[in-house]
Amino acid sequence: MTTTEKPESEALATVRARRGYVLPVHELLDEVSPEILARYDALTAELLFAEEPRALDxxxxxxxxxxxxxxxxxxxxxxxxxxKRALKHGASRREVLEAIALSGLPAGMPTIEAATQVLDRLFDEG
Structure with missing residues (x-):
């Protein structure tokens, strides 16, 4: 039995165009309701991707x-x-490591230990 893929919704296409990728959460929300995905994407865009002056760069x-x-x-x-995006926008390696280290205060030191498992992926040049 073959399944046919449904065409990409406008909401999912917008997410792909804005970010250059689609995450599983985007696909799930799109399947539940393209309108929910569109609203989620609008919130994310406003909080994270907005280029207008913000208190945080x-x-x-x-x-x-x-x-x-x-x-x-x-x-x-x-x-x-x-x-990687923090580095792309001017963060130093030390700033990224400090952000990781600070997470240990509210979440506990095991969070920092777990993060060390991905540092090679984070700081690779590729």
Whole structure:
């Protein structure tokens, strides 16, 4: 039995165009409701991708997300993703490491230990 793929919704196409990729959460929300995905994408775009002057610049926003992804304890891909973007927007290696280290205060030292497992992926040149 073959399944046919449904065409990409406008909401999913917008996510792909804005980010250059689609995550599993985007596909799930799109399947549940393209309208929910569109609203989620609009919120993310406003909080993270907006280029208008914000209190936090993009580098700082990504550093905050590095700490949150580290504290979440189950998001090694987020540590790498947000860390690479922080570096792209001017963060130093030490700033990224400090964001990881700070997550140990509210979330415990095991979060830092877990994050060390992805540092090679974070700081690779590729």
């Amino acid at each position: 993009l580098k700082t926003r990504y550093l905050v997300l590095v700490g949150v992804a580290t504290a979440a304890k189950n998001d090694p891909d987020g540590i790498v993703y947000f860390g």
